Amino acid sequence: MINEPPLFIWSGQHDKRGAEYLNKMFKTAAQMKSPDIHMHWVNSHVVIKMRIDGHMQHVETVDSAMGRMLDDKIRARASMDLSQRHAPIDGRMSLRYPEGVIDVRVSVLPCQGGQKIVCRLLDQSNASMTMDDIHMPMLVKHHFLEMLNEPQGIILVTGPTGSGKTTTLYAALNELNDGTLNINTLENPVEYVIPEFVQVNVTHLITFAQGLRALLRQDPDVILIGEIRDSETAEIAMRAANTGHLVLATLHTNNAAQAIPRLIDLGVDRQTLASTLLGVVAQRLVQTLKKDVQHQWTDVTDFEAHWLKSNGLPLIHGKVPRATGKESFSGKRPIIEMIKSDKHVRAAILRGGGEMEVLNAAIRQPHFDTLGQAGVRMVSAGITTMELVQRLIKDDSVAPTVRRIGDVLLEQGLVSFSDVNGAAEFQLSLMLEGKVRKVGQILVDRGLVTQDQVVKAMGFTEGAVDFLYVLASRRILPYRKVQSTVQIWRSERHQESLFDLVIEQELITKEILDEEVYRSDDRDYAADGALVLNSPGANAGAVAAL
Incomplete structure (x- = not known):
């Protein structure tokens, strides 16, 4: 068997220039962390561009003679038909430099005036990433x-192209890969090659649905589906997830919550979805600031404050970092929005x-942030800049109408x-030790805050609803009037305190309400410091909120 040469080669002086150009170009792209190289044939020349930091940058324009050499050598290296000039064609190749291997996915598309070749560089170092390398926030992880x-x-896992979905999923598979599981992937095409996995490329002969049916006959434990894009694939994926298999898949939606109606639109039964779904992760990749560089910190501008308010995000009190140039950044991290399927999400x-x-069901979860909230938290922590978060999130951040104690105190x-x-x-950390302590307390x-401030903040949250129903169950409040007041609060006056509303409607006096709230937070502590509730049945609502 003849071994493929590590790089592009030449047969003589006539094509040496083309081979050397390609070897240098791909090495430069990898060094600059460019994910894509674009070559556009237009009449008598070829325009070459690279995508760097999310933006197209012109590299060079070469003549038609050089263009022919580039085209021939890329097609040959990627095992593509040299004679096929009138239909789209895909291929794949590897380039082995002393510094490492670059896998390249090649797409050729005929277009007006010539053709377009796009080479996607697949960084195989991502194939060995762990969950620690993803830099998820501690609670999310x-x-x-x-x-x-x-x-x-x-x-x-949802998000646009280039948002790091595949990298996150492979980090998850590496977490599971302990040698005891049969792990399979079905992708179009396979991006990261892992010898221990069974990896199947989707082709014109193997669709996602056909490949998934075949994999289910291979005794799988874990299945990664590159994308759920039609009702047939969605139905088989749900059946697999409901019959003893762990399924990981990508979906194209703007945020995590949109994945639910998207799957229902694809024909997935609500009961099946509620019982099968474990969770949804939405993400965007954002550049991160270098830690060893001194950055300028300034107040939030009026424009940024308006953007925060219009997207339902709390104003940042204090200064935020600013980038002085491209040299301020190093690497990328995901902005993550994660919904875990619990009883509230299933009920929704x-x-x-x-x-x-x-x-609104997900906002009750302690790890949950919308993409906008997660991005702003990263800005506040000095990880990235407000400009980049605004550019990524735009005005797509959907603010839940339900709020948590921390969100209210922050506002x-x-x-x-x-x-x-x-x-x-x-x-x-306390929960992992078997102890219970709420964020407000x-x-x-x-x-940082007083007990009175926490109680007042509680009036703006769903914890207030739970607490009032506890009082109704104890016959301190009339149940039907609590029910109608909660409905008014949710539909018309949600920016106000529910506690103020029940006092306004004379269902209870402020003095009695305050007394009941403080009584509900009556606590003792065991010798080891764990929280012990004196009367779990009566005070569960308020304590949960606090």
């Missing part, structure tokens, strides 16, 4: 790993709720993003 450890169900699916109802300017994040992460314990 913890709950994502919980989903991965489920024996069956489906996990969806079964009720036929759309994007907003699923979003009121009583705490910072880092305060709320720190409290939520401390809550998780942690903020009180740290002296």
Whole structure:
């Protein structure tokens, strides 16, 4: 068997220039971390561009003679038909440099005036990425790993092309790959080659649906589906996830909540979806600021403050980092929005709720941030800039109507993003030790807010609803009037405090309400510091909110 030469080769002086040009061009693209090289044949010349940091940048314009050499050598290296000039054609090739291997996916498209070749560089180092390399926030990573450890169900990753979906999914597969599982992938095409996995390319002979049916006869434990794009693939994927297989797949939606109505539009039954879905991750890749460079920090501009308000995001109190140029950045991280399927999300699916109802169900989850919220938190932490987050999120951030204690305190300017994040992460660490402590009370314990401020903030959250129903169950409040007041609050006056509304309607006095709230937070502590509730049945609503 003849071994393929590591790089483009030449047969004589007549084509040496083309081979050397291509070898240098692909090496330069890899060094500049360009994911795509574009070569556009227009009449008597070829325009060459690279995508760098999300933007097309002109590299060079070469003559037709050089263009013919580039075309012939790329087609030959990628095992493409040299005579096929009137139809789209795809291929793949590898270039082995001393510094490492570059896998390249080639797409040739005939167009007006000539043709267009786009070479997608596949960084094989991403194939060995772990969950630590993804840089998920601590809370998101913890709950994502919980989903991965489920024996069956489906996990969806959504986002536009180039948002890092495949990298995240392969990091998840590497997390699962302990040698005891039969892991299979079905992709169009396979991007990262892992010898331990069974990897199948979708072709004109093997569709996603056909390949998935065949894989189900291969005794799989885990199946990665490159994309769910039609009703047949969606139906088979759900059946696989419901019969003892862990399925990971991508979907094209703007955010995590949109994945639910998208699958229902593809014909997936609500009951099946509610029982099978483990969670949805939506992500965007954003450039990160270098840690070893001194950055300028300034106040949020009026334009940025308007953007935050119009997208339902809290104003950042304090300064944010600014980039002085491209040299300020190094690497990328995902902005992540993750919905984990719990009883509230399942109930929203079964009720036929759309994007907003699923979003309002997810906001109760401690790890959940919308893409906008997650991006702003990264800005506040100095990880990236407001300009980049605005460019990525645009005006697509959908703000849930339900709020959490931390969100309310943040809006009121009583705490910072880092305060709320720190409290939520401390809550998780306590939970892993078998202890219970709510974010609001942690903020009180740290002296960041008062108990009274937390109670007032609670009036703006769903925790207030839970608490009023507890009072109704104890016959302190009339149940039907609580029900109608909650309906008014949710539909007409959600920006106000529900506690203020029940006082206004004379269902209860402020003094009695305050007394009941504080009584519900009556706590004792065991010797090891774990929280013990004195009367779990009566005070569960308020304590959960706090």
